[in-house]
Amino acid sequence: MSTGIHHATNQSIKPFKSSEEYLYAMKEDLAEWLRDLYEIDIDVNNIVEALETGAVLCSHANNVTRVAGEFIQKYGMVRHVQLPMNGVTFVNSAQPATFLARDNISNFISWCRKHMDIKDVLMFETDDLVLRKNEKNFVLCLLEVARRASRFGMAAPVLIQLEQEIEEEIREELELPLEETPPLAKPQQRTANTQNLDEMVRMHHWNQFTNWNQ
DSSP states (O other): OOOOGGGGGGSOOTTOSSHHHHHHHHHHHHHHHHHHHHOOSOOTTTHHHHHTTSHHHHHHHHHHHHHHHHHHHHHOOOTTOOOOOOOOOOOTTOOTTSHHHHHHHHHHHHHHHHHSOOOGGGOOOHHHHHSOSOHHHHHHHHHHHHHHHHTTTOOOOHHHHHHHHHHHHHHHHHTOOOOOOOOOOOOOOOOTTOHHHHHHHHHHHHHHHHHHHO
């Protein structure tokens, strides 16, 4: 059963009046997570500008690969967990909308596909970020990378933490078999504005699990 985040964008979620509000909440969560991880100047209002050169994205890919390598050394290979074996090369000094920035973003996209096995439905194109064509796909891709990386010990955004906790709760309530999961990173401290996000994820996952169990 697939439990990807992207399904929620097509559902009517009561706490959010529109898909734009839901996208805003996802961007806010991602920005806070990246800020805490890398101590960079990023928030919900400048997240695209902060990432548009691709340098932070590629650095993040290399960090995820490093964490995966540490996980393999400690636990070995784990079934059903995609573990990236290689990072990416990039130019840290790339300027927005230049060839170097596009090349950085392209390298990150290739890494997502090849080493994280992110499916096309959750992928974005270079112009989606450079020309602001499709923020939703860009945000969903980053969340999916975070969700997969959390399975081998990478710190996760609050949205992913909620998703994992709620899946476990619903499985226990429905007496479904537990999935094989490796140790997770210590959860980040949650902020006070996650109530709507929590309600949204709970509604989404309850619908998925009840439909699956019928």
